Amino acid sequence: MQQTHPLDQSFWNSRWENQQTGWDIGMASPAIITYMAQYTNKDAAILIPGCGNAHEANWLLQNGFTNITLIDIAPKAVAQLQQKYAKNPSVKIILGDFFEHKGQYDLMIEQTFFCAIDPKLRQNYVAQAASLLKENGQIIGLLFNVDFQKQGPPFGGNTIEYQTLFEKYFSIKKLEDCYNSIKPRTNTEVFINFVKK
Incomplete structure (x- = not known):
């Protein structure tokens, strides 16, 4: 299904602004x-791209x-x-585009970012993740293992596609x-642990 609006900033x-953040589960x-x-x-x-409210960061701290x-x-x-973590030197917050980001990380946590980007960018996501990870760096987290019957985001997928x-x-x-998984997402997610070659 074609995107009718650009998934841009x-x-x-x-x-x-309109509090339409249905992807936010309210906790890590x-x-x-x-x-x-x-x-x-x-x-x-650790890098968390498309972090939103970054509940995982809270738990990590x-x-x-x-x-x-x-x-x-x-x-x-x-x-x-920035307001929430203003006094915490362990957290660096960047306003920016993941695809233009530069850095070197041991671990990238994937939580509802991959499913939010246009599927045409998935190969770019993989290449960019690899470039941001150190040798033997990992991506861990969750991907949807379901075909959503409506126009995304979120965009679904399956394990065969992800493996490839x-x-x-x-x-x-x-x-x-x-x-x-959280109850509303039962049987629709896969847990991933991918190690950079």
């Missing part, structure tokens, strides 16, 4: 918490992580984060049905 900012995703609870490197450089970068394209979302997309740059360590 003004589109996303207006969603924030249980699947991501479960993974990060056993992640031992508290000083790892409370659990001793010290090097978190948040990036979002919507000025309204970023302004809220990511395997050029990443070793597929985990791509499996998520057992601890």
Whole structure:
């Protein structure tokens, strides 16, 4: 189905201005918490792209992580984060486009960003993620394993598509049905752990 509007900064900012943030689950995703609870490197450089309210960042800070970068394209979302984390040197907040971002990270957390971008950009997403990750860096998080019957965003997908997309740059360590999705997303998500080749 064709996009009738560009998924650009003004589109996303207006969603924030009008409080149309249905993707926000109001807390850190249980699947991501479960993974990060056993992640031992508290000083790892972590990137959360398309971070929105960045509930995961809150959990990470409370659990001793010290090097978190948040990036979002919507000025309204970023302004809220800047206010929230103004006194916290462990969090860097960037207003910008993930596809133009430069940096080097150990870990990228994927939570409803991939499904928000135009599917035509998915190959670019994979290449950009690989360029931002250090050797053996990882992407962990959630992707939808469902075909939405309406015009996106969110845009769905399936494990075969994801395997094909990511395997050029990443070793597929985990791509499996998520057992601890939030209730509204039960049986529609896969948990991923991809390691940069």
